Amino acid sequence: MTGGDTTGRRGRRPAKAANDDLPMMRAGKASGNAAKASKGKAAAGRATFDKKVIALVYDFDGTLSPRPMQEYAFLPQVGVDAAQFWKETNKVAREQEADPLITYMHLLYKKAKEAGVRIDRDDLVKQGRAVELFPGVIEWFDEIGSYVALRSESQGVTVRHYMISSGLTEIIEGTPIYDRFHNVFASEYWFDAYDLPYPKRVITDTGKTQYLFRINKGVEDLGETINQHMPEAERPIPFSNMIYFGDGDTDVPSMAVMRKNGGFAIAVHPPGKSKEKCVNLFKAGRIDFFAAADYRRGSDLFKRTCLLVDRMLADIRVREEFWKVERGLKS
Numbered sequence: 001m002t003g004g005d006t007t008g009r010r011g012r013r014p015a016k017a018a019n020d021d022l023p024m025m026r027a028g029k030a031s032g033n034a035a036k037a038s039k040g041k042a043a044a045g046r047a048t049f050d051k052k053v054i055a056l057v058y059d060f061d062g063t064l065s066p067r068p069m070q071e072y073a074f075l076p077q078v079g080v081d082a083a084q085f086w087k088e089t090n091k092v093a094r095e096q097e098a099d100p101l102i103t104y105m106h107l108l109y110k111k112a113k114e115a116g117v118r119i120d121r122d123d124l125v126k127q128g129r130a131v132e133l134f135p136g137v138i139e140w141f142d143e144i145g146s147y148v149a150l151r152s153e154s155q156g157v158t159v160r161h162y163m164i165s166s167g168l169t170e171i172i173e174g175t176p177i178y179d180r181f182h183n184v185f186a187s188e189y190w191f192d193a194y195d196l197p198y199p200k201r202v203i204t205d206t207g208k209t210q211y212l213f214r215i216n217k218g219v220e221d222l223g224e225t226i227n228q229h230m231p232e233a234e235r236p237i238p239f240s241n242m243i244y245f246g247d248g249d250t251d252v253p254s255m256a257v258m259r260k261n262g263g264f265a266i267a268v269h270p271p272g273k274s275k276e277k278c279v280n281l282f283k284a285g286r287i288d289f290f291a292a293a294d295y296r297r298g299s300d301l302f303k304r305t306c307l308l309v310d311r312m313l314a315d316i317r318v319r320e321e322f323w324k325v326e327r328g329l330k331s
């Protein structure tokens with residue numbers, strides 16, 4: 001894995017939570033206090049400039065994959081037409097004044113039950129293998145890693161990839177790119193709560209922004225609260241080291257948070273199809289760039305991403321020098 005994250009973390013659980021058998025709430029609190037204590041120590045005796053992690057954050061449906069992930073296997077398996085399903089979801093959500101994401105998660109299993117098809121967690125993970133990815137997505141992570149390794153003159157710059165999706169954690173786990181992410185934040189089911197699987201975590205459009213702040217503040221353990229104040233200087237990944245990739249209106253809150261805080265946003269459109277949504281986002285100042293969702297080396301998307309990466313690398317060098325000068329004045 002060239003130029004990838006070297007911490008060896010994978011999946012949606014941060015390393016510090018992975019070996020913890022405590023229930024999430026207790027684990028969260030315990031590790032929260034430990035993190036606070038160690039953070040204080042790190043800030044006091046920090047010998048090197050440590051804001052050198054670049055975070056690339058992706059939406060999934062329409063951004064890395066052409067269609068919503070449920071359309072590749074779940075809906076065909078229960079014999080439901082995709083267009084009809086989303087239409088019904090929107091209709092029910094409107095009529096009931098329900099959250100559209102909770103509605104889709106509920107309807108999905110209601111349809112499976114009506115069809116007499118049992119789909120458990122393992123089945124959902126298997127469905128991930130059927131999900132189609134845009135050209136070049138598989139190679140993208142290594143290509144970007146090599147580019148950063150080549151261009152970063154400052155030692156120790158690492159790239160992390162994150163996913164924030166309203167789709168289903170279980171399906172994402174089954175895709176061949178799951179291991180490439182430092183962390184995946186997505187909606188998820190409880191499989192033993194009731195007769196029908198019950199939404200455990202629902203990531204709405206605006207809810208996505210919470211996870212941007214989790215990445216920014218380094219509070220990725222979902223058992224820890226994100227609302228505590230943290231001065232900018234203590235946040236491990238400044239927004240200026242982050243790029244958000246999305247495909248449309250559902251990404252607007254995330255794009256707005258990124259740009260307002262000094263970060264970057266790129267919108268993609270299906271190759272060879274309408275770019276109207278992207279043009280509108282661009283004109284509205286929501287994004288820095290847009291391009292076809294072609295992730296291959298040399299594509300417009302690749303080149304524009306690399307431009308922003310170059311800017312970040314320069315910015316990291318400037319801030320590191322500033323940090324050294326400031327530190328020299330103190331000693």
Ligand SMILES: [Mg+2]
Nearest residue numbers: 059061062247
């Ligand atoms: Mg999307």
